[in-house]
Every structure is written in C-alpha cells, then in structure tokens.
Amino acid sequence: MKTRYKIILIAIVLLVIIILALISNRYVELNNESGGRFNYQDTVQIIDDTYLGKNISQWQKESNDSLMSYHAIHGDSFFVNLGALVIKNEMIHHLEKHNIHLTNSDFKVHSGMMLTSLPPHVGFEAFVNSTDGNTYRLSGMTMRATVNEPIHITKLQFFDTSKELPLESILSQNNTIIIYGRNNEPEVNPRNFLISGNSEIAVNFQNNALVPIRIQGDGDWQNPNWYGPTVLPLTTATMNFENYGVYEWHSRTLPVPGSIASDHMGGGVIHIIPDDMGKLTFQDKENIGIAILQNSEIPWGGMWSNNDGIMIDFNRAIFDALPNAREYYKARAEQLIPFDIPIIIEKP
Known part of the structure; x- marks a missing residue:
C-alpha cells in the first residue's frame, strides 16, 4: 500500500510540473506577441x-x-x-x-x-x-x-577611499542567487555572485518562478559543461563547488515530454575567491575584479580587461559635473578590489 501511495504521489507531482511548464510556455508565447522593451x-x-x-x-x-x-x-x-x-x-x-x-x-x-x-x-x-x-x-x-x-x-555615492575595506563588504549576501522569472523574462540577482572559500563552497539557488528549472554550466545548452540541481517552483536548492574559480551558469526550464524545447530563465557568473589570493592567476584577478566593480556604485559605461589590467570607460558627460572623476574612481576601484590589479581609466 505504501508503495502504491508513493507511486501515486510521484505521478501527481510530475503531472503538476508538466502543467506548470505548459502554462509557462504558453504565457511566453502570449507575452512575446504583445510585449516590448521600449516605451x-x-x-x-x-x-x-x-x-x-x-x-x-x-x-x-x-x-x-x-x-x-x-x-x-x-x-x-x-x-x-x-x-x-x-x-x-x-x-x-x-x-x-x-x-x-x-x-x-x-x-x-x-x-x-x-x-x-x-x-x-x-x-x-x-x-x-x-x-x-x-x-x-x-x-x-x-x-x-x-x-x-x-x-x-x-x-551618486562617494566614499573615503583611504580606508581599507574588509573582504565581506564586497561579497554577495546570504550565499543565495535568486531566479525571478518576472513576466517570464530572464532575471537573476545578482548576476555577478561573489563568495569566498577554498573547497565545498555552498551556493543556494532560489527559484521564484512558477516552473521547475535546472541549473547547468556553460556550453551547448543540451550538453553543458556540468549539471547542477533541479529547483522546484518557489523552493531553494544548494550546490557545492569543490574549488575556487569562476563558474558561468544558466537556468533552464525542464522540457515537457516529447519535446526538447527549454526556455532560458537567466544566468550569471559565480566568482569564488580563495582565502589565499596569491593562488589567483592574472586572468582570475581580471574576471573577479570586473565583477566586483560591476556590482559597485561606480557609474561605469564600459568595462573590459587586457594584458595591462582592467579598463573602465565613462560617458564623457561625467566630467562635466565631476572634473576629478578619473582620479576618484581609480582610487575607489583600487579600494574595492582586495588584490593588486592595474586599473586604467582613459582620459575623455
């Protein structure tokens, strides 16, 4: 009897998941017909x-x-x-x-x-x-x-750039990434997720969408570099990462039976900073440094890296109101990043 009840319960759960997925796919179609990102x-x-x-x-x-x-x-x-x-x-x-x-x-x-x-x-x-x-x-x-x-x-916010900041000030809160799925549009917070540790680093994925989603790595979406947990609607699942480094991830809906279609529900990058930052390669420092600055209050217009370090670009409008913007934001960027990496802000 217990086995029969378990089978029935599993069947009900699967049926609910399929119905939610079908509703979600239909809503996406309707939303794409009537919506737009410009007003x-x-x-x-x-x-x-x-x-x-x-x-x-x-x-x-x-x-x-x-x-x-x-x-x-x-x-x-x-x-x-x-x-x-x-x-x-x-x-x-x-x-x-x-x-x-x-x-x-x-x-x-x-x-x-x-x-x-x-x-x-x-x-x-x-x-x-x-x-x-x-x-x-x-x-x-x-x-x-x-x-x-x-x-x-x-x-704009301004800070005393002479102070040394604790590592905790730049880390993401609650070890949790939230997948929203508002109006079925991909939305993740934060996209750049920063956490510290050396091994067995736990990251929580909170699914606020009304459909189950699967966490997976970069690459072909049907054959990603790695698979993470499946997160049921309005629940949270935890994934442990064995080593520090930079991990690009994506969230996708589960295909309904008889179909390979899967909607992208958002993604981002997990940056795991080791306790010993001397282990980081120059490229690691560039990637993590850019993530820290993109998460900050700095009003950057563009940001990239090359062999010289991290390049920050501002719309030239900022220099109309803040003639010393170049000097201040270079000092602020160096304050936020907890390791040495050159910061280059070109003159307008």
Missing part, C-alpha cells in the same frame, strides 16, 4: 531650445518620412542631435517632478550606445549637480523625436 512617448515641451530652427513640439509633429529626409541630408548626426534636444527636455521634466534643483540648468547631454536601426535608438547620459549638494546621473534613450520612458535618475 517611446512624446515629451511635453519645457525648454525653448531648437535644432535646425525647430523646437521640440514642431519636431514631434513631423512625419517619419519627413524625418528620414532630414537624415538623408545630415546623416546619423541628425537623429543624435534631435535626440539630445528632446531628452534634455525630458530630463529637466523628471528632475522637476523629483523636486531636484540644479546649480546650472544649462547642462549638456552626451550620446552613448546606439542601436543601428533606422531610425536609430540613441542612448544619452548627463551628470548634474544639484542645490542639495548631490550629483545625479541621468540616462535615457530616444528614437525619432520621442523618449523611452522612464528617464533613470541615480544619486
């Missing part, structure tokens, strides 16, 4: 600035064909300059909504990333000083004469 809207004109003799309201009334005719004459710089006009207006609007008053309202916005569609999506940043003594980072994106909402406003 472009017109901006309400506040400033009187113009570009090519037209103000914001006038540009927003232009048809796409008309805008493309200007692009044919002026090239890609047309959409960059037009975007700078409309996003500065929207940045000022958001600052006013947050009751942030500037020491100089005539700030510059600088372009950054550009998605090469036509018309292109153009990213912008500005750094501004406010009368409350704080410095704020403003970032957003434009297409044509519209702005992708919302504008992101971040208050």
Whole structure:
C-alpha cells in the first residue's frame, strides 16, 4: 500500500510540473506577441531650445518620412542631435517632478550606445549637480523625436577611499542567487555572485518562478559543461563547488515530454575567491575584479580587461559635473578590489 501511495504521489507531482511548464510556455508565447522593451512617448515641451530652427513640439509633429529626409541630408548626426534636444527636455521634466534643483540648468547631454536601426535608438547620459549638494546621473534613450520612458535618475555615492575595506563588504549576501522569472523574462540577482572559500563552497539557488528549472554550466545548452540541481517552483536548492574559480551558469526550464524545447530563465557568473589570493592567476584577478566593480556604485559605461589590467570607460558627460572623476574612481576601484590589479581609466 505504501508503495502504491508513493507511486501515486510521484505521478501527481510530475503531472503538476508538466502543467506548470505548459502554462509557462504558453504565457511566453502570449507575452512575446504583445510585449516590448521600449516605451517611446512624446515629451511635453519645457525648454525653448531648437535644432535646425525647430523646437521640440514642431519636431514631434513631423512625419517619419519627413524625418528620414532630414537624415538623408545630415546623416546619423541628425537623429543624435534631435535626440539630445528632446531628452534634455525630458530630463529637466523628471528632475522637476523629483523636486531636484540644479546649480546650472544649462547642462549638456552626451550620446552613448546606439542601436543601428533606422531610425536609430540613441542612448544619452548627463551628470548634474544639484542645490542639495548631490550629483545625479541621468540616462535615457530616444528614437525619432520621442523618449523611452522612464528617464533613470541615480544619486551618486562617494566614499573615503583611504580606508581599507574588509573582504565581506564586497561579497554577495546570504550565499543565495535568486531566479525571478518576472513576466517570464530572464532575471537573476545578482548576476555577478561573489563568495569566498577554498573547497565545498555552498551556493543556494532560489527559484521564484512558477516552473521547475535546472541549473547547468556553460556550453551547448543540451550538453553543458556540468549539471547542477533541479529547483522546484518557489523552493531553494544548494550546490557545492569543490574549488575556487569562476563558474558561468544558466537556468533552464525542464522540457515537457516529447519535446526538447527549454526556455532560458537567466544566468550569471559565480566568482569564488580563495582565502589565499596569491593562488589567483592574472586572468582570475581580471574576471573577479570586473565583477566586483560591476556590482559597485561606480557609474561605469564600459568595462573590459587586457594584458595591462582592467579598463573602465565613462560617458564623457561625467566630467562635466565631476572634473576629478578619473582620479576618484581609480582610487575607489583600487579600494574595492582586495588584490593588486592595474586599473586604467582613459582620459575623455
């Protein structure tokens, strides 16, 4: 009798898992049909600035064909300059909504990333000083004469870089990685997971999604470098790593019977720092150092490594508000990383 009950219970659990997986796959299909990651809207004109003799309201009334005719004459710089006009207006609007008053309202916005569609999506940043003594980072994106909402406003944090920090200050909390699956979009926190130890290092994977997921290593998703635990919905599973090092991982839904389809639910990198940091290779130091800096409050724009060390790139907008940004953030990066590795910040 007990054996029969166990078989029935296992069958029920498997049935629930299959139903949840089918529901999840169907939801992904519906979400992909109706959703999108951009939210472009017109901006309400506040400033009187113009570009090519037209103000914001006038540009927003232009048809796409008309805008493309200007692009044919002026090239890609047309959409960059037009975007700078409309996003500065929207940045000022958001600052006013947050009751942030500037020491100089005539700030510059600088372009950054550009998605090469036509018309292109153009990213912008500005750094501004406010009368409350704080410095704020403003970032957003434009297409044509519209702005992708919302504008992101971040208050910069500054620290005494002369202090030595304990290793615990840079490690991830609770030895736990959370897989969210919000709206069935891959989302993991933190993506760069930092932990210390030499052997048998336990890492928890918390599955907040409504489907079971499998943890696995890098490589072909059907034949990864390693397999980890399967984590049931709304539960946590633990995996032990035998050695320090850098481990790239992914989470995927379980295929339903008769199918090999598996949705990617997010992934990241686990960085295990040994007690004796002298064991780390130069490449290990570069990878772990970049993870530490990407997890920090530093408002970097790009970050990579080469034979010289870790390179940090900033949008040139930061130097408008913080002329000494290069010196401060080099010192801050050296403070955060618990081993010696060259930090290079090129001049704008």
